[in-house]
Amino acid sequence: MNSFSYFRPGDVDTAVGELATHEGAKFIAGGTNLLDLMKENVERANRLVDINRLALNTIEDTDEGGLRLGALVTNAETAYHEKVETRYPLLSQAILAGASAQLRNMATNGGNLLQRTRCYYFYDTQTPCNKREPGSGCGALNGFNRIHAILGTSGQPAELRCIATHPSDLCVALAALDATIRVTGPLGERTIPIADFHRLPGDEPWRDTTLQPGELVTAIDLPANGFPDYHTYIKIRDRQSYAFALVSVAVGLEIQEDRIADARIALGGVAHKPWRKPEAEAMLVGQTIPDADFRAVAQALLAGAVGYGHNTFKIELAHRAIVRALQRAAKLEPEV
Ligand SMILES: Cc1cc2nc3c(=O)[nH]c(=O)nc-3n(C[C@H](O)[C@H](O)[C@H](O)COP(=O)(O)OP(=O)(O)OC[C@H]3O[C@@H](n4cnc5c(N)ncnc54)[C@H](O)[C@@H]3O)c2cc1C
Ligand code: SF4
Numbered sequence: 001m002n003s004f005s006y007f008r009p010g011d012v013d014t015a016v017g018e019l020a021t022h023e024g025a026k027f028i029a030g031g032t033n034l035l036d037l038m039k040e041n042v043e044r045a046n047r048l049v050d051i052n053r054l055a056l057n058t059i060e061d062t063d064e065g066g067l068r069l070g071a072l073v074t075n076a077e078t079a080y081h082e083k084v085e086t087r088y089p090l091l092s093q094a095i096l097a098g099a100s101a102q103l104r105n106m107a108t109n110g111g112n113l114l115q116r117t118r119c120y121y122f123y124d125t126q127t128p129c130n131k132r133e134p135g136s137g138c139g140a141l142n143g144f145n146r147i148h149a150i151l152g153t154s155g156q157p158a159e160l161r162c163i164a165t166h167p168s169d170l171c172v173a174l175a176a177l178d179a180t181i182r183v184t185g186p187l188g189e190r191t192i193p194i195a196d197f198h199r200l201p202g203d204e205p206w207r208d209t210t211l212q213p214g215e216l217v218t219a220i221d222l223p224a225n226g227f228p229d230y231h232t233y234i235k236i237r238d239r240q241s242y243a244f245a246l247v248s249v250a251v252g253l254e255i256q257e258d259r260i261a262d263a264r265i266a267l268g269g270v271a272h273k274p275w276r277k278p279e280a281e282a283m284l285v286g287q288t289i290p291d292a293d294f295r296a297v298a299q300a301l302l303a304g305a306v307g308y309g310h311n312t313f314k315i316e317l318a319h320r321a322i323v324r325a326l327q328r329a330a331k332l333e334p335e336v
Contacts, residue, residue, distance in 0.1 A: 002041075008050040012184055012216060018049045019214035020186045027051050027216060029072060030106040032099075033115040040123050042116075042132055056110075056218055059083065065224035068182075071110030071217045075170065076101070078109060088226035090252055093233040094173035100242045110217040113171060113181065113197065116208060117164035117272075118147065118244050130162050130205045138162055146310040147246065150318070152200040152271040153306065162205030163308060166198055166273050167244045173233060175266035175274035176250040179222050185215035198273030208272075227252030227264070232328040232335065234321050235268075245269035247318045249325035253284075260284045260292060265301060265326070270318055277301050289330050298322035 009015040019025050025047035028034050037043035056072040059081050067087065069078055078084055079095035099107065121127045121139030128137030138161045140148050148163040156162070171194070179194045198209055211217075230253035237243040248268035254261040263284035267275040280300035284292060298319045305315045327333045 002038075002044050002046070004038075004045055005047045006050065007047065008053055010053050012054055012056070012218065015049055015051055015054060016184055016186060016214060016216050018047070019216075022047045022049075025049055029108040029111040030074070032103050032107045033111060037116065037123075041125055042123060051110075051216070062221060067222045067226075069109050069220045069222065071219055072108050074105055075099070075107045075109065075112060076104040078170075079104065087228055088173075088177065088222055089228055090176065090226065090231040090233055090250055091170070091173045091222070093231075094169045094235075094248075094250055097233060097235040097245075097248070098169035109170070109220055112168055113174075113217060113220075114209065114211075115168060118167045119164040120144065120147075122164065130160050131164060131201075132206070134206055135159055140164070141308060144310055145308045147244065147269070148308060148311045149271050150305040150307055150311060150314050151267075151275050151302070152273070154304075156201055156203050156205065160201075160203050160205060162201035162272070164201070164205070164272055165269055166208070166271070167269075168274075169233070169235060169245065169248060169268060171198065172245075172248050172250045172266045172268035172274045174220065174222075175276055176252050176264040177222055177226060178264070179220050181217060182219040182221060183211065183215045184218050185212055187212075189218075191221070194274070195276065201272050205272075225252075225254070225262075227254065230255050230329050230331065232325050234325045234328070236317060236321055247314055247321050249318075249321045251325045251329040253326075253329045255289060255330065258289045260287050260289065260330075265297070265322065267301065267318060267322070270305075270314060275301070277303075284326075290332055292326070292330070294323045294326040295319075297326065 026045035028048045056070040079092045127139040149165045153163045174194045181192045235248040245268045250266045252264040263281045
């Protein structure tokens with residue numbers, strides 16, 4: 001274990017200032033991911049800035065008719081909040097499909113956005129990993145890659161390849177809902193659409209997000225439409241609880257008189273970020289229930305998918321999961 005100092009600021013400006021003036025400092029919220037990574041010597045923060053005293057722990061209505069989730073509200077408080085349960089049940093479902101009750105009581109919304117990949121080689125400092133040590137190689141490419149990505153992995157130079165997935169459930173629902181992330185940093189406040197918050201690995205696989213150094217996530221804004229009537233979250237995993245998604249699908253549909261007026265589909269467990277393809281969603285608009293061609297939509301969403309051996313099964317699995325999720329969201333088959 002490397003030694004580190006600890007500081008607990010009382011306001012956002014001081015917290016942001018701490019990171020700006022201390023190279024190697026990191027924010028800590030619930031600690032459920034960061035502390036594990038520090039124990040494994042993957043993260044080597046020299047100063048922990050504990051943000052738990054900041055006033056970022058409320059859920060409030062927005063002027064636009066949506067909901068603002070504070071970065072420090074826990075995953076459990078969010079999932080069981082009355083307004084989330086009734087207006088954004090897709091989000092509740094996704095959160096409750098993740099981790100365990102104990103972890104959800106500690107894990108915060110901001111920390112969930114910034115949790116790191118569960119790639120085994122990223123955690124194992126004895127193996128090469130371009131995300132942990134740029135240029136060292138990728139242990140997963142020719143290794144045991146059952147949990148790895150099938151989409152968005154091509155394009156980077158060979159010496160910087162990364163096929164890791166983003167492990168969050170919450171973020172898949174946020175992607176389907178078109179959430180916006182509010183951040184404060186050394187240069188002030190800004191907002192980032194969730195679609196632009198997480199990155200594909202590209203030629204910088206060590207960068208998971210588009211956050212700039214020292215930026216603090218303060219809240220997540222949900223737009224007014226939470227698809228409360230037609231939605232579902234399907235998570236397929238090796239164990240029924242306490243396991244990350246092999247494939248997950250978040251669907252929100254707007255259906256008027258048996259005709260689809262709006263459709264959102266986001267996939268988890270298949271890419272370095274929650275995966276959406278607006279062209280595939282547009283294929284559903286105007287189609288009628290029960291005649292909509294869900295298989296064609298799944299095909300379009302998965303266009304370009306590539307397997308690496310142990311994870312090749314995910315392509316067919318994702319196809320079936322998308323079709324099933326659309327059927328459930330459209331109420332053509334019951335929730336289980
Ligand atoms: C055994 C296990 C199983 C799990 N299963 C699942 C699962 O199935 N699905 C799922 O979605 N998750 C799962 N998780 C992950 C869990 O949800 C995350 O660890 C948690 O959400 C992280 O939140 P935290 O507050 O504890 O973050 P921390 O561990 O405190 O921080 C994580 C990272 O975020 C940064 N950070 C935290 N808050 C902020 C902020 N406001 N602004 C900027 N940076 C910030 C920290 O610097 C750190 O880099 C699992 C975790 C474990 C240990
Ligand atoms: S997939 Fe990414 S995180 Fe995993 S070993 Fe390869 S470079 Fe590292």
